[in-house]
Amino acid sequence: MDKGSDETEWREDCSPRRILELFSTKWTSMVLHTLHALHQGRARNGVLHRSLPGISKKMLTQTLREMEASGLISRHVAGTVPPAVEYRLTELGHRFVEPVELLYDWARRNDDALDRLGSRKMRS
Amino acid sequence: MDKGSDETEWREDCSPRRILELFSTKWTSMVLHTLHALHQGRARNGVLHRSLPGISKKMLTQTLREMEASGLISRHVAGTVPPAVEYRLTELGHRFVEPVELLYDWARRNDDALDRLGSRKMRS
DNA sequence: CATGGTGGTTACCTTCTGGTGCCTATGTCC
DNA sequence: GGACATAGGCACCAGAAGGTAACCACCATG
Numbered sequence: 570m571d572k573g574s575d576e577t578e579w580r581e582d583c584s585p586r587r588i589l590e591l592f593s594t595k596w597t598s599m600v601l602h603t604l605h606a607l608h609q610g611r612a613r614n615g616v617l618h619r620s621l622p623g624i625s626k627k628m629l630t631q632t633l634r635e636m637e638a639s640g641l642i643s644r645h646v647a648g649t650v651p652p653a654v655e656y657r658l659t660e661l662g663h664r665f666v667e668p669v670e671l672l673y674d675w676a677r678r679n680d681d682a683l684d685r686l687g688s689r690k691m692r693s
Numbered sequence: 694m695d696k697g698s699d700e701t702e703w704r705e706d707c708s709p710r711r712i713l714e715l716f717s718t719k720w721t722s723m724v725l726h727t728l729h730a731l732h733q734g735r736a737r738n739g740v741l742h743r744s745l746p747g748i749s750k751k752m753l754t755q756t757l758r759e760m761e762a763s764g765l766i767s768r769h770v771a772g773t774v775p776p777a778v779e780y781r782l783t784e785l786g787h788r789f790v791e792p793v794e795l796l797y798d799w800a801r802r803n804d805d806a807l808d809r810l811g812s813r814k815m816r817s
Numbered sequence: 818c819a820t821g822g823t824g825g826t827t828a829c830c831t832t833c834t835g836g837t838g839c840c841t842a843t844g845t846c847c
Numbered sequence: 848g849g850a851c852a853t854a855g856g857c858a859c860c861a862g863a864a865g866g867t868a869a870c871c872a873c874c875a876t877g
Contacts, residue, residue, distance in 0.1 A: 737853090737854095738853075738854060738855080739852080739853065739854080750854090750855080751855095751856090751857095754854085754855065754856085770854095776853060776854050776855080777853075777854085778853085778854060778855085
C-alpha cells in the first residue's frame, strides 16, 4: 500500500493530522498567503489588516503572536516615532506557503464543486 | 499578478475561504480520506470508527450526518436484522478527496517542517 | 481641540467543538 | 440468562475559538 492506507500510519500525531491543525484554526493560512502573495514575505500590521476582510484587530494580533511563537513569522519593530511594525515570513514560514497555495489553487480551480457543497451546518 | 494577489478576489466568500471550512472543522477530511483510501469509497460505521483513532461515537455520527447533508456521502441501510449501515462517497465526495490527498501527501513529505513547528498554543 | 492613523491590550460574551455517559432495539454467542 | 456487537439518540458539560467594544499612548492634520 503506497497510498498511506496502512492504519498504523493513522496515529493521533501523524503528519496529516498535524497539518490539519494549521488550517483548522483561524486565519493562519490566510496570513501566510497574504504575506507571500501580496508583499513578498513581509508586511506591516495595518496592511495585513486591510488585506484580510473580516478579521478583527484582536484576531490579527492573536494570530500573528501565535505564528511568531510557532516560528512561521518574525516581528520587526522600526523607529518608535509612529510604532511601525513589520512581520516577515521565516524560512519555515516560506515552506508552509506551499500547502496553502496548493489548497487555494485547487479551490480556485474547483469553485463549481464548492458551489455544490451544502452549507453543512444544520442546527437542532 | 497571476497568482491571485488581487485583493478583490479575497472576499469573505471566495473559494479559498470556502475550502477552509472543509478542513477547518472536525473530522471531515479524515473521513473522506479513510473512505477513499481504505475502502474504495464505501464503509460501515464500525469500520470507520475503528479506522479513526480518537474519534468518539458521537462525533463520528455527527460528522457523517453533516457530510451527508452537504452531499459528500450517502447513507445506505441494509437488512434491519443487525442494522448494517454503509456510507459511500458521492461523486461530489470523490472530488473533494483530491485536495485532501494533496494536503496529506504534502504533510507526509514534509514531516520535518511539521516537526519544527512550535505547538502554537500559548495560554495566558 | 477633535479626529484619525499607528499598534496594540483588555474584558466580556457567544458560539462551536467535542467529550462522556446512558438509553434504545435486535440478534447471536457462551 | 448475561454479555457483546451493531447503529445510533439524547443530555450534559467543559473549554476553545473568535467576535465586539473600549481603552492605551503617540503624533499629525484640519
